[in-house]
Structures are given as structure tokens and as C-alpha cells.
Amino acid sequence: MTDRPHRRPRILRNLNAKVASVPMILTALVIFVGGTAWTIVYSFTSSKLLPRLTLVGLQQYDRLWETPRWKVAIENLAIYGVLSLVFQFVIGFLLAALLDRKIRFENTFRTIFLYPFALSFIVTGLIWQWILNPSFGVQAIVRSLGWESFTFNPLYNPDIVIYGVLIAGLWQGTGLVMCIMLAGLRGIDEDIWKAARVDGIPMWKTYVFIVIPMLRPVFVTTVVLIASGIVRVYDLVVAQTSGGPGISSEVPAKYVYDYMFLAQNLGQGFAASTMMLIPVIIVVVPWAYFQFGRKRRG
Amino acid sequence: MERRATIALATIAVVVLAAAGCGKKKSEKSAESDKSAEMGKTTEGGNTAEAGKTEESGKSGGVDLEVTHWWTSGGEAAAVAEFAKAFDATGNHWVDGAIAGSGDVARPVMISRITGGKPMGATQFNHGKQAEELVQAGLMRDLTDLATKEHWKNIIKPSSLLDSCTLDGKIYCVPVNIHSQQWLWLSNKAFQDAGVPVPTNWDEFVKAAPALEKAGKVPLAQGQQSWQTTLTFQVLLVAIAGPEAYNKVFGEKDKAFAAGPEMAKVFAAADMARKLSAKSTAQEWNQATSMVIKGEAGGQIMGDWARGEFQVAGQVAGKDYTCLPGLGVHEVIQTGGDAFYFPKLQDEAKSKAQETLASVMLSKETQVAFNLKKGSLPVRGDVDLNAADDCMKKGLAILAKGAVIQAPDQLMSPDSNTQINDLFSEFFKTPKMTPAQAQKRFADLVAKAK
Numbered sequence: 174m175t176d177r178p179h180r181r182p183r184i185l186r187n188l189n190a191k192v193a194s195v196p197m198i199l200t201a202l203v204i205f206v207g208g209t210a211w212t213i214v215y216s217f218t219s220s221k222l223l224p225r226l227t228l229v230g231l232q233q234y235d236r237l238w239e240t241p242r243w244k245v246a247i248e249n250l251a252i253y254g255v256l257s258l259v260f261q262f263v264i265g266f267l268l269a270a271l272l273d274r275k276i277r278f279e280n281t282f283r284t285i286f287l288y289p290f291a292l293s294f295i296v297t298g299l300i301w302q303w304i305l306n307p308s309f310g311v312q313a314i315v316r317s318l319g320w321e322s323f324t325f326n327p328l329y330n331p332d333i334v335i336y337g338v339l340i341a342g343l344w345q346g347t348g349l350v351m352c353i354m355l356a357g358l359r360g361i362d363e364d365i366w367k368a369a370r371v372d373g374i375p376m377w378k379t380y381v382f383i384v385i386p387m388l389r390p391v392f393v394t395t396v397v398l399i400a401s402g403i404v405r406v407y408d409l410v411v412a413q414t415s416g417g418p419g420i421s422s423e424v425p426a427k428y429v430y431d432y433m434f435l436a437q438n439l440g441q442g443f444a445a446s447t448m449m450l451i452p453v454i455i456v457v458v459p460w461a462y463f464q465f466g467r468k469r470r471g
Numbered sequence: 472m473e474r475r476a477t478i479a480l481a482t483i484a485v486v487v488l489a490a491a492g493c494g495k496k497k498s499e500k501s502a503e504s505d506k507s508a509e510m511g512k513t514t515e516g517g518n519t520a521e522a523g524k525t526e527e528s529g530k531s532g533g534v535d536l537e538v539t540h541w542w543t544s545g546g547e548a549a550a551v552a553e554f555a556k557a558f559d560a561t562g563n564h565w566v567d568g569a570i571a572g573s574g575d576v577a578r579p580v581m582i583s584r585i586t587g588g589k590p591m592g593a594t595q596f597n598h599g600k601q602a603e604e605l606v607q608a609g610l611m612r613d614l615t616d617l618a619t620k621e622h623w624k625n626i627i628k629p630s631s632l633l634d635s636c637t638l639d640g641k642i643y644c645v646p647v648n649i650h651s652q653q654w655l656w657l658s659n660k661a662f663q664d665a666g667v668p669v670p671t672n673w674d675e676f677v678k679a680a681p682a683l684e685k686a687g688k689v690p691l692a693q694g695q696q697s698w699q700t701t702l703t704f705q706v707l708l709v710a711i712a713g714p715e716a717y718n719k720v721f722g723e724k725d726k727a728f729a730a731g732p733e734m735a736k737v738f739a740a741a742d743m744a745r746k747l748s749a750k751s752t753a754q755e756w757n758q759a760t761s762m763v764i765k766g767e768a769g770g771q772i773m774g775d776w777a778r779g780e781f782q783v784a785g786q787v788a789g790k791d792y793t794c795l796p797g798l799g800v801h802e803v804i805q806t807g808g809d810a811f812y813f814p815k816l817q818d819e820a821k822s823k824a825q826e827t828l829a830s831v832m833l834s835k836e837t838q839v840a841f842n843l844k845k846g847s848l849p850v851r852g853d854v855d856l857n858a859a860d861d862c863m864k865k866g867l868a869i870l871a872k873g874a875v876i877q878a879p880d881q882l883m884s885p886d887s888n889t890q891i892n893d894l895f896s897e898f899f900k901t902p903k904m905t906p907a908q909a910q911k912r913f914a915d916l917v918a919k920a921k
Contacts, residue, residue: 221884223604240890241893241912242893331901415695417900419898420893420896420897431889432889435579435889436886437582437601437604
């Protein structure tokens with residue numbers, strides 16, 4: 174090239190793009206990173222209603238891990254998280270695969286499956302609170318059909334209440350997973366299916382050995398989406414059970430809110446929210462980086 | 472066909488979303504009217520909503536002052552409408568900022584508005600430590616001048632109410648009522664149906680419970696929100712162990728006493744209350760009260776604000792329902808209650824209106840009108856209460872005797888109260904947690920409480 178002498182330094186190349194991304198970079202740094210750092214610092218203080226920089230070491234964390242309510246919340250998050258990840262994934266994929274078989278009324282089905290996603294968690298929670306209410310929900314309907322001893326009231330049984338929340342979460346979230354998976358499946362070249370058919374490979378084998386490996390990036394996106402939704406689950410629980418009966422359906426995000434604003438103990442709330450950040454950092458970030466980053470280098 | 476179905480679905484979705492938006496919205500009239508519509512008490516809610524609308528359009532002259540509170544049940548809305556009426560009569564306009572839910576939902580919203588720099592004209596808190604830090608941070612208005620001018624010190628009885636509003640010798644809030652928690656509300660109908668006489672104390676109530684259960688009733692109605700289970704425990708504490716015990720635990724934070732045998736009796740009684748209320752599925756306190764009103768439940772341990780609900784339902788004390796202060800054992804009442812705080816405002820005219828509102832709230836006429844509807848006792852001893860009913864008279868008599876204790880909000884920080892709330896909401900819904908385990912944890916919390 175003849176313009177070598179005029180070549181601009183590296184930092185000025187693609188200047189437009191760089192200028193355009195400055196606001197987003199600033200937002201990310203100031204609001205996300207800055208806010209996070211601020212929260213972590215103040216989680217080591219004894220701040221009550223207003224933030225005050227009086228350091229007390231790990232006192233807030235000690236108290237946090239001695240609190241039965243926090244332990245219940247963590248346990249619930251684990252149950253809800255694992256099960257909703259597995260079920261949303263499996264059901265979402267199965268629905269997408271079924272819809273991909275060129276069935277009739279595909280649009281109708283897709284609409285039906287996706288509709289719950291258009292509702293907020295608050296609405297979902299309220300709907301399922303009504304459906305699962307023993308005096309006028311599923312239980313009452315089945316009993317009115319003559320099956321008098323039928324009992325189905327998960328929201329009023331402390332041992333299984335979290336599964337009642339899980340049902341609502343699945344109902345709401347599976348449609349989106351299905352949609353993403355369906356888009357992925359549509360992206361698979363028709364020729365691959367034809368080639369598999371010519372070779373006489375059975376359909377299930379085609380899915381398991383050819384299609385699913387090809388969908389890997391789609392799966393990663395889905396997992397990140399679902400996982401981030403799980404950690405911050407709050408409104409669903411508030412609308413459906415408000416943490417009850419007792420404290421049996423508490424979740425970490427609700428603990429954070431209640432201690433920050435209700436108990437007027439910011440330090441405790443910050444400590445809890447810092448603990449919530451840790452699984453996100455440990456699991457989601459490196460893994461997503463690894464998944465997305467490797468492809469770019471390759 | 473398919474498109475039509477889709478449109479129909481979309482319409483339903485939009486309607487549901489909109490409805491939920493109303494339910495969730497933590498402010499203004501929509502929440503108010505929504506809630507009262509749900510309660511089926513259109514008149515009171517309607518009034519307030521109506522009042523809100525006219526003020527929004529803004530007449531010339533007076534000032535619009537937004538007042539936030541969490542009074543949304545039928546009886547409460549009727550009471551707050553009295554404040555609005557009295558304030559509007561001064562030429563200003565009461566902009567109703569009702570926040571649906573309980574105080575636990577409303578307080579965070581109020582606090583974040585004040586700390587976030589968008590203060591309302593006036594706001595409700597339970598007086599005590601809830602707003603202490605806001606006052607210390609200089610966000611609340613000092614009302615000392617007005618208080619001296621109007622001699623609040625002389626008219627407010629008992630004086631502990633004003634003490635709770637006072638910090639470093641300055642007065643920061645207006646107490647508007649005295650609420651006591653120590654009441655057992657009984658449905659005369661339920662006991663009639665069960666064929667047993669209406670009990671006169673807690674022990675008789677416990678004895679009558681099997682008969683109630685046989686008649687297909689829930690002996691004790693109990694809302695599930697954590698403050699309600701704690702309330703039941705505190706009331707049992709005062710009733711069974713007496714007011715000195717209550718002061719030792721909540722006032723002096725005496726750990727040894729909290730872990731001792733006296734308190735073990737209280738925990739045994741709480742265990743009994745837990746068993747009696749096992750079948751109660753109500754969430755909100757007024758749902759539980761309505762079980763008592765309908766005669767589906769034998770009784771409910773609840774503060775005197777429940778009286779407002781009985782009144783709205785047209786029931787008469789002594790005839791349709793019976794009230795036992797201090798569960799009929801130790802007749803003591805708590806002098807907690809609601810107070811209004813006035814955030815510091817820049818606007819001169821609004822600051823002036825704040826003063827007007829403060830004196831209106833304390834005036835004799837408003838005190839009577841408000842408290843009759845609310846079910847609470849007035850904060851001044853010099854008002855005429857001929858209209859008071861049976862239960863209110865019982866309360867006034869106890870107050871006159873001076874058998875009063877302070878409210879937990881006045882004695883413990885919100886942080887400690889939340890921890891205790893958590894413990895009792897767990898206890899009441901975890902049958903395998905023994906009273907001894909609960910007592911041990913309670914004693915630990917008391918030791919650490921501030």
C-alpha cells in the first residue's frame with residue numbers, strides 16, 4: 174500500500190465505532206462496575222437506613238450465614254435454579270423439535286407457547302396463586318367433579334411450596350426457550366437432514382449426534398439467559414407466596430430487599446447481594462467468556 | 472379464525488397486564504380504588520379516589536399536598552377520608568397517596584422517596600424508631616414552634632406519644648391515634664353455632680376450640696404476613712406473662728429472662744395458637760378478620776384496627792362480636808400508633824400547608840371523626856366520645872387507668888423487629904420447630920437487639 178506514511182495510529186483506527194461505543198463503556202464502568210464496587214465496600218460497614226462508612230469487618234457476613242432465613246433462601250434458589258434450568262431446557266427443546274417437524278397450525282401453537290412470556294412475573298405469580306389456591310383453584314375444580322379427597326395445594330405446604338413457584342416459572346419461561354431453540358433448528362441446513370435420510374440414519378440419532386452438537390452456541394445463549402433469570406428471581410415469589418408459608422419460599426433477592434428497605438439495615442442487604450454476585454461471577458462469566466471467546470479466536 | 476383467536480388472546484393479555492399494573496402500582500389513587508373495589512366497599516374508596524381526582528385538576532388558591540399512608544382496607548379508607556375532608560375544608564387540597572399492601576410494603580417506598588429527593592407533603596409512620604434516621608439526617612421538618620404555639624405538650628395524652636416524636640428536645644411528628652394490639656376479637660355467631668358460651672379469656676377460648684372445630688370452624692384466624700404472627704406472640708406475651716415481662720424482654724433486652732421458664736409458658740401458648748390457626752389460609756389481616764365477621768372462625772388476635780372492619784360490615788360490639796383486651800387476662804394496652812411526619816420542602820406555600828395539616832390532624836373534631844372510623848383511640852383526652860362503642864369504651868377505660876405499655880416499634884429498631892418477625896413467621900408455619908427451639912433463637916435475637 175502506498176498510504177503507509179499516512180497510516181494512523183492504532184487507537185485512531187475505526188474512530189467512529191470507538192466514539193459511538195464510549196457511552197456504553199462509561200455506563201458499564203460507572204454504573205455496573207462502580208455500583209458493584211460501592212455495594213461491596215459498604216457491605217463491610219454497619220450502615221443502617223443511610224450508607225455510612227463505618228467499617229465493621231466481616232460482621233454482616235457472619236450474621237448473614239447464621240440467619241436461618243438466608244439459608245432457606247439459598248436452598249430454595251438451588252432447588253428452583255437446578256430444576257428450572259433442566260426443565261426449561263428439556264421442555265423448550267422438545268417443544269421446538271416437535272414444532273420443527275412441519276406440523277399443521279404451527280403458528281397457533283407457537284403463539285400459545287410463547288404467550289405466557291408476554292406476561293410479567295407479577296401477573297404470572299398472581300395467576301398461579303389463584304390456580305393453586307385450594308378453595309377455588311385446581312383442587313376445588315377436581316373436588317367438584319366428584320373426587321372429594323383430592324388434595325393439591327402446594328402453596329400452602331411448606332415442604333413443597335417451592336415447586337409451586339417452579340411450575341409458574343416454567344410456564345412463563347419455557348416459551349422463550351422454545352423460540353430460541355426453534356430459531357436455532359431453523360438455521361440447520363435442510364441438506365443435512367436430506368443427507369442423514371439418504372444414509373438411513375434414524376431421526377433421533379440425527380438429533381442427538383448431528384443437530385444438537387450444531388446447536389451448541391444456541392444452547393449457551395439459552396443457559397446464560399435462564400441462569401441470569403434464576404439468580405434474580407424475586408417478583409414471582411412476592412406475587413405468588415410473599416415468601417410464605419412462614420419463610421419456606423424465601424429467595425435471596427427478597428432477603429436483600431427486605432433487609433435494605435424494611436429492616437433499614439443496608440449493610441446486611443449489601444452483604445447478601447454481594448453473596449448473590451459470587452455465583453454469577455464464578456459460574457456464568459468465565460464460562461460464557463470461554464464459550465463465546467474461543468470461537469472468535471478459532 | 473386463527474387471527475381472531477390471537478387478537479382475543481392479546482386483548483386478554485393486555486387487560487390482565489393493565490389490571491396487574493394497578494395492583495402493583497405503589498402509589499396514588501389507582502391503588503386505593505383498586506383495593507377498595509376488591510374489598511367490595513366502593514363508597515369509602517370511591518370518596519377518596521374522587522377527592523384525589525378533583526385535587527389533581529387543581530383549584531386556584533390552596534395548595535396541593537400529597538400525603539402518603541398505607542390505610543387501604545375498608546375501615547381505614549373511611550377514616551382517612553375524614554382527614555382529607557377536614558384538610559380540604561381549609562382551602563387546601565389533600566392529594567391521596569395511598570400505598571396498597573401493609574406498612575411493610577409502604578415504608579420502603581416512602582423512605583426511598585424521601586432519601587431520593589422527591590419528598591411528599593406528609594407521610595405516615597408508626598412513631599418510634601422507624602423514621603429516626605431520617606430525622607437524624609435532617610430530612611424531616613422540625614415542628615417544635617407549632618407544637619409550642621398549640622400546646623401539644625398539654626393536650627396529647629399519654630405523653631409518651633409525644634416523647635416518641637421527640638428527638639433531642641425537638642418535635643418531628645404529629646401522633647394521630649393510639650393503636651393497641653392486645654385484643655382478641657370473637658365471633659358470637661361462631662360460638663353459638665358450636666353450642667358453647669362466648670369465652671371471657673384466653674384459657675376459656677382454648678377450651679372451647681375443640682367444639683369450634685367440630686362445628687367445622689377454624690378456631691383462630693391468623694393472617695400469614697410476618698408482622699401478624701409476631702403480633703400474636705407479643706400479645707400472648709403480655710397476656711400470659713404480664714406487662715413487666717414484656718418490658719423486660721423488649722425494653723431491657725434481658726436475655727436470661729427471655730430464655731427462662733416464664734417465657735417458656737408464653738412459647739407454649741404460642742404453640743397452642745399455632746395449632747389452633749393451622750387451618751387458617753388468610754394472607755392479609757382483614758381477610759382473617761372477615762373470617763371472624765362471617766362466623767367461619769372463632770376469633771382473631773389483632774390490633775384494634777380490626778374494629779373498623781366490624782363497623783364497615785355493620786356489626787355491633789357486644790351483640791355480633793366480642794372483644795377481649797389483653798386476651799381477658801392482663802388488661803393492658805399498648806400506646807403505639809400512627810404519626811405523621813413532614814419532610815422538609817423547598818416550596819414556601821407547601822411548607823405553610825404542612826403546618827395547617829398538622830393542626831387539622833390534632834383538632835378536636837378531626838380526632839373524633841377519624842378515630843371513630845379507624846377503631847383507634849384519640850390522642851387527646853379532652854374530646855367528646857359519646858359515639859364510642861362498647862370496645863372503644865373498654866379501651867378508654869384502660870387508658871384512663873394508665874395501664875399502658877410501649878409498642879415494640881418504640882423499643883426496638885426495625886432491624887431487630889424484622890429478625891423477630893422472621894422467626895415467628897417461620898415458627899407458625901413449621902410444625903416441627905419446637906417451642907424450646909424457638910425460645911432459644913428468640914433469646915439470642917433479644918440479646919443482640921438494639
